[in-house]
Amino acid sequence: MSTANQIWLYDTTLRDGAQQEGISLSVEDKLRIAQKLDEMGIPFIEGGWPGANPKDVQFFWQLKEQPLTQAEVVAFCFTRRPNILAAEDKMLQAILAAGTRWVTIVGKSWDLHVTEGLKTSLEENLNMIRDTIAYLRSQGRRVIYDAEHWFDGYKHNPDYAMQCLKMARDAGAEWLVFCDTNGGTLPHEISQVVKEVVRSLLEDSATIPQLGIHPHNDGGTAVANAIAAVLEGATMVQGTINGYGERCGNANLCTLIPNLQLKLGYRCLEDWQLAQLTATSRLVSEVVNMAPNDRAPFVGRSAFAHKGGLHVSAVQRNPITYEHIEPELVGNERRILISEQSGLSNVLSKARSFGIELDKQDATCQHILERLKTLENEGYQFEAAEASFELLMREALGQRSEMFQVKGFQVHCDMLKWTDMPYSNALATIKVVVKGEEILEAAEGNGPVSALDNALRKALAKFYPEIANFHLTDYKVRILDGSSGTAAKTRVLVESSNGKERWTTVGVSTNILDASYQAVIEGIEYGLLLKSTAKTAVTSI
Template sequence: MTPDTSNQIWIYDTTLRDGAQREGLSLSLEDKLRIAHQLDQLGIPFIEGGWPGANPKDVQFFWKLKEQPLQQAEVVAFCSTRRPGTTAAQDSMLQAILAAGTRWVTIFGKSWDLHVTESLKASLEENLAMIGDTIEYLRSQGRRVIYDAEHWFDGYKHNPEYALQTLKSAIAAGAEWIVLCDTNGGTLPHEISQIVRDVVKAIAPEESSPSKIQNPKSKIQLGVHTHNDSDTAVANAIAAVMEGVRMVQGTMNGYGERCGNANLCSLIPNLQLKLGYSCIKDEQLKQLTQASRFISEIANLAPDEHAPFVGLSAFAHKGGIHVSAVERNPLTYEHLEPETVGNRRRIVVSDQSGLSNVLAKARSFGIDLDKQNPACRHILQRLKELENEGYQFEAAEGSFDLLMREALGQREKFFELKGFRLHCDIAPCDGESNCLPYALATIKVSVNGKDILEAAEGNGPVAALDAALRKALVNFYPIIGQFYLTDYKVRILNSNTGTSAKTRVLVESSNGHQRWTTVGVSTNILEASYQAVVEGLEYGLLLHSSAKVALANS
């Protein structure tokens, strides 16, 4: 019995090519390989690897994948149609595409007559020939072709008859997928719906199925590629799917040029959980949050904490009434179960918190408190006092966990600070290349009653303090060697007091598997930084100690 696949959506990821065009994002060859394997594990069926021949890195990427093959995804090479005034067989650009050795190739061509005459400086007839000749040549070389109709929606609005001719040229030449691109990102959902309906009537594609995606002789199928310049990329892609499109192109975390591309981290759960389409397996969908954060880490971009579905705050509850309701029934303030996308519910604590927040937050840390426990009121009071001083525990859950354990008399003392001293030397630059600031930190700590005095250098006082502290502790706690800082934020709380202003420092740390944030506040930025760094190390040791206990009891 053939399974019903009428609801199958083929996800096409272009993070490695279109996403990498984001300003400030640069991926090494190793970065691209790691992201490709992560996407493969997530169950993405098509992964666009880049434009072979455009740069040496993309050439190497396709060859490296032969040594480290993907398990299930089709890796796709990307290229434009041949150049004007030549043939596809003579175009060296297409030879590089063939040399990449991929089974699938995505070719983009011009749909908008303005681009043909102004950008290509070619005739409208020549553009149609370029599309057909390129696809026919690639098919003759055994490649299967996805055709990206660049600037499709703008082109259709300005000259619908010619725009449709470009699609028909691609279809006649043997393209299996026709992808309608909103390249400028200026089209709105209602326009997407109407234009896709027009295309369906004009070329009458059939819906996709596994047999067709494996059969080169299958009839044409439609895809969509949307950009986010009007902040409607996800909505536009969904509108297209509702009209019969069966391939959706996008990027992880919405990375892309200008305002980005359609965000697959929103599209996949919306399509699968809200609309009943099948994109990836349910167990793979539970990896979505982890994949999003992994890719942001590789891209060296801070994760969007407020991103739908996968953001740290996507299922965070702060208001006391909200927390009480969610504790009784999560449906009251959550549109789906966070676990379905690999996220988790978070109870945020702040000066707006009530006892319900404190109790719920304690439970999330494995601490079961009762309302009658005097420690609850003490924690709540202490929380509000500290936040009044400038502390922020919403984003510093590590520090709040330590605060709770302190109130309960359960805070383990891994070490005790005895004092530290800093020396900074910022010499004027004399034109030589080596004129960086220099700092020396001397620190004294006590571990198990033993005093340790250590010194370390750094390119700044915080770096020197961190290095000296780690140097003093690593012999007692070797696991510290696996801890590293992933983010450091400074906020001036009362700027009207000038250089005497109170400073809040947030430090995010990681052990490679978990991330935690700690906070420090002081009128001395070094003191605030030291508080946050010390608690970051302390909390990392606490997590490691708890993990060892859990393992021993399992």
């Protein structure tokens, strides 16, 4: 990659991102994410704070045995403590022991934090910055200086904030990074401050160090703030995958990278690496055990999803009518949704994605559309359950073979309260006809849906052994008419997987067990359809 117009990406998912509420990463989790980021071409990966906890120490040691192929792993810490020498600070010894070539040092820029937080003098804070960076440089380390609370500090006391920045530069920091730590600065303020800082640095020297930006998202402007800084000369952007981070998160690299590269012409990644962005986003969300944001720009499942009939018709003629980039550039895909707002264009396009070619003049198309709208009026939702819609479509075309027939089922539940933790047990009995043979089976589960699912699998396993690989990955219940109380109509969405693909089916009824039964039955049927036709599922994992 040419260095001209290049932006250096710095990922802090493993430290700053891991500080998000609800996220806890094991050493194995951190290694898996680091390897994926390395594969995608991220130049700097901040691994954590060696010495702050045993997990981070182990992570850096593991990377010595399993080094990354191209990324620089960065250790993170604060400046030395007040009134001691950097060489005597045990915290810095742990940083050196991590063995990274690069170290990011965070120093105070806001005089309020120096006097109120560190409880030291403004002069000593300058000494801490100088001594820490100079010591690390003497030990052969390269230093990135993160100026914490930079914008608040600059607005409150610009002279002192600039002293801190120039002290870091003079001590040997190769990067000076402006941190919007509170996340409350707006893009026009970022532009103005960065421009003034560049002017001030040039007054001292004909050249200035490389500049970076580390914005938080408390005002919802982290990505815009990063872009504003880049336009004023910053060449490093620090952020996290999916915008994870403390409070409202950090700048979302999954949004920032495509905007910089595809919209503004900067070079962040090779094109083939940029095409891994969606897969990386989803892998990281899986590892941190957070549901993906379907409406995330560029990488969300809905980012290139089209629902309205007019939109679908236009996109099929020319995608740029309703898409600002080609989804394949970031590894995403176009999706045509099916709902009561659909027209024939939606049905034709969705059929094509299933490998079914339909003629617009065919009366079956209109029948499918009318059936769709009737069912959605009853509470079904097919835009979130495309597997059920494919089964509906195949039934209308006479292509839905009966793999099994459920004759009936019963579910019995017990609530056992003889311990401090009440235990719910369910027993399901089901009668199924498969290939002319009637099967009666029973199974237990930790709830009625689990028991029903287990009983059905048990009945079918002899005829369809591949069912052993099927499992439920998600189960959602939605009350459709809350005013009816416990008699309300219920919609159930069940997501299933065979370990390689995942698909979603839907059921609707005033009886939650009946709605669940519909979704579970269709989930198994669709999984068998995938196997029998060796086709690609609606949604790949």
